[in-house]
Amino acid sequence: MSAAEVLIVGTGALACLFAARLAAAGVRVAMLGSWQAALQAISQTGIQFTALDGQQSVVRAFATADPNEVQGVQQALVLVKSWQTERAARQLQGCLAEEGVVLTLQNGWGNREILSQSLGAERVALGVTTVGATLLAPGAVRQAGEGILSLGAQPRLGRLIPYLRQAGFQLEVRSNAEALLWGKLVINAAINPLTALLGVANGELLHRPTARQLMHQAAQEAAEVAKAQGIELPYPDPIEKVEAVARQTAENLSSMLQDVRRGAPTEIDAICGAVVHAARHVGLSTPTLEMLWLMVRALVEQPNQP
Incomplete structure (x- = not known):
């Protein structure tokens, strides 16, 4: 599958939340991960999403562990744990388009540097999010807080920001990442x-x-x-x-x-x-x-x- 508009790297709580909200807003989403239980659950039954108001929904998304199935990615969100960043970088090497962009919204220090070393600094953008999510089971997530996405200015983010706004995320762009x-x-x-x-x-x-x-x-x-x-x-x-x-x-x-x-x-x-x-x-x-x-x-x- 190569028609995804946004690739989510990861299958944990925040990854499922972002995938669910983007897909529910009509954005074509794919997920790339390594957690087999989550990949299987998402592929078989979709993402089980519980919104802030308690409303439950099931959102379908393509999920795979194989970068060859998501070739030519233009926009990717990296939402894996910091100790998984090197593996995520290797996966992205095989599927990110030369003109594509990767936005890391991960916790901790050093993720951007690891991604930049593998992908090139011009293809990596940095952001932080205060959106909260609780993982209920593999492929099942409850949103725990609305929060804001704060993004460091990066020219290639111009293609990704409209999709995030389409999904209802509150965004701000700052000059100092x-x-x-x-x-x-x-x-x-x-x-x-x-x-x-x-x-x-x-x-x-x-x-x-x-x-x-x-x-x-x-x-x-x-x-x-x-x-x-x-x-x-x-x-x-x-x-x-x-x-x-x-x-x-x-x-x-x-x-x-x-x-x-x-x-x-x-x-x-x-x-x-x-x-x-x-x-x-x-x-x-x-x-x-x-x-x-x-x-x-x-x-x-x-x-x-x-």
């Missing part, structure tokens, strides 16, 4: 590991004094690392911002908590780990972030075999 990425990285580093460690929804962090203090400390540390690199965050106060996000997404289960509950690898290395490494590079200490990084790693790692 680095600020967008760090703006979300600060929030993710402060909220996601704590929710994963405590097993709670985002809003619960506001009602536990010690957790709230740790959230503040993590946000402040990450913001200081951004500042030391000359990056101006897209909000003036990181603590006020992280509090606001926790309130606005109070019922959401962070993607990291969902990963832990499913026994899947987390993105902790690309979130807290990336900030800790950046801090060391500029001579800063980030004790809270380093603790959260190591604790989440300890939570999910397998014991050494005798």
